Amino acid sequence: MALLENLTDPAVLAPVNDVVDSLDDKDSVAVAQAASAGIARLEAIRFRAVAQLNRHRSGARSVVQEVAFALSFVDNHAGAVVAAADALTTRLPRTLGLMDQGKLGGFGAMKVAAATAWLSDTDARAVDAVLEDRIADKNPGQIRKAANHAANTIDPDGAGRRAEGHRDGRRLTLRHGETGVASIEVEDAPAEKAAAAYQRIDREARALKTGGESRTLDQLRADVALVLLLGGQGGASERSEVFLYMDLFTYLGLNDEPAELAGHGAVPAGLARHIARGENTVLRRIITDPLSGQVLDLGRDRYRPTAGLDEFVRVRDRECRRPGCHRPAQACDLDHSLPWQHGGHTADTELIDLCRRDHRLKDEPGWTYQFASDGTLTIITPTGQAYDSTPPPLHQPRPPADQPPPF
Numbered sequence: 001m002a003l004l005e006n007l008t009d010p011a012v013l014a015p016v017n018d019v020v021d022s023l024d025d026k027d028s029v030a031v032a033q034a035a036s037a038g039i040a041r042l043e044a045i046r047f048r049a050v051a052q053l054n055r056h057r058s059g060a061r062s063v064v065q066e067v068a069f070a071l072s073f074v075d076n077h078a079g080a081v082v083a084a085a086d087a088l089t090t091r092l093p094r095t096l097g098l099m100d101q102g103k104l105g106g107f108g109a110m111k112v113a114a115a116t117a118w119l120s121d122t123d124a125r126a127v128d129a130v131l132e133d134r135i136a137d138k139n140p141g142q143i144r145k146a147a148n149h150a151a152n153t154i155d156p157d158g159a160g161r162r163a164e165g166h167r168d169g170r171r172l173t174l175r176h177g178e179t180g181v182a183s184i185e186v187e188d189a190p191a192e193k194a195a196a197a198y199q200r201i202d203r204e205a206r207a208l209k210t211g212g213e214s215r216t217l218d219q220l221r222a223d224v225a226l227v228l229l230l231g232g233q234g235g236a237s238e239r240s241e242v243f244l245y246m247d248l249f250t251y252l253g254l255n256d257e258p259a260e261l262a263g264h265g266a267v268p269a270g271l272a273r274h275i276a277r278g279e280n281t282v283l284r285r286i287i288t289d290p291l292s293g294q295v296l297d298l299g300r301d302r303y304r305p306t307a308g309l310d311e312f313v314r315v316r317d318r319e320c321r322r323p324g325c326h327r328p329a330q331a332c333d334l335d336h337s338l339p340w341q342h343g344g345h346t347a348d349t350e351l352i353d354l355c356r357r358d359h360r361l362k363d364e365p366g367w368t369y370q371f372a373s374d375g376t377l378t379i380i381t382p383t384g385q386a387y388d389s390t391p392p393p394l395h396q397p398r399p400p401a402d403q404p405p406p407f
Helices: 002-007 010-020 025-056 062-071 075-088 093-100 106-116 121-131 140-154 156-168 191-208 217-229 269-276 309-317 356-362
Strands: 171-176 182-187 259-261 265-267 286-288 295-298 333-336 351-354 368-371 377-380 386-389
Touching (some): 025 062, 025 075, 025 093, 025 106, 062 075, 062 356, 075 106, 093 106, 106 140, 121 140, 140 156, 191 217, 259 269, 309 333, 309 351, 333 356, 351 356
Antiparallel strands (some): 171 182, 259 265, 286 295, 368 377, 377 386
């Protein structure tokens, strides 16, 4: 462990950084290449450590969540890292060896692991041997193509089954981007249906591109797709709900403090006002603690009746309470931080929002959830690591009335 700490010790690296500042262009490239080789070797160590953790836990699902916590990865990437670590240390030793030599980075190695995941152990080792002389110092796109070609050549019959498996794995994903935008993607859809859907969207977009239309075709396609998804054409229109949190003064235009869109994050004040003033918007008054900014109560001045405790907890939490998970609360399960069978109570002081996956994680052996009176949820993993989750305040905490404001 001391050796690894030395490799990342700022005191050890400081002299190197000083030298780098004086390099010419040729030497700069050489040092960047050497650093990449060193990073590849360290990534190989990380894969081995993750694989060892997975072996200790006998491949339990919770390993992915612990890796996500420990390495600050999003869950999908953590899952891919765990799967790659297992493959590299069992079925792909030559690929891992290229990492040890500094000739292949972790991202490229994960491409090999993904391309061979459907093969038997014997066929995966055969592909591993074929690729050893083909993928060193190649970029991830080249590695993916080479690995897929080798896998399909080794097991052509399995390649057909793989295609069917991919189509069975189709799913809809939502990815939040920069402020105020997000992307919806139908992953692994049947190619013929995806092509037909695009053609329909494109046809309707082109029909709207008249002389007075200022939107580009790309913008029109996106707008048409969203209208179709929301039931504006070809289906019954349904009410969709999103949670937008904004200060009253921001809503009135008296300040420009950013608002928060649950599951997405901060949005500029102008965009928040645009969303909040939509024709179907339902406004809601939320009462907060001035000293902490946390939700205390839901005002009753609303156009629709409240749904009681369930609604209060969802508004308070905004998102799944596991750190790093941003699934909106309205799509989560309401769960007891202390299990009901162990004395838990159905009260806002014990209820939390967890998405279905993290709800199941809570019941895994060795995971402990503690909910404090200030709303902080502490999750303790089987290795004893503790991670805290607290909904961010809706506004900056304000000093007590008898204290002057900070300068």
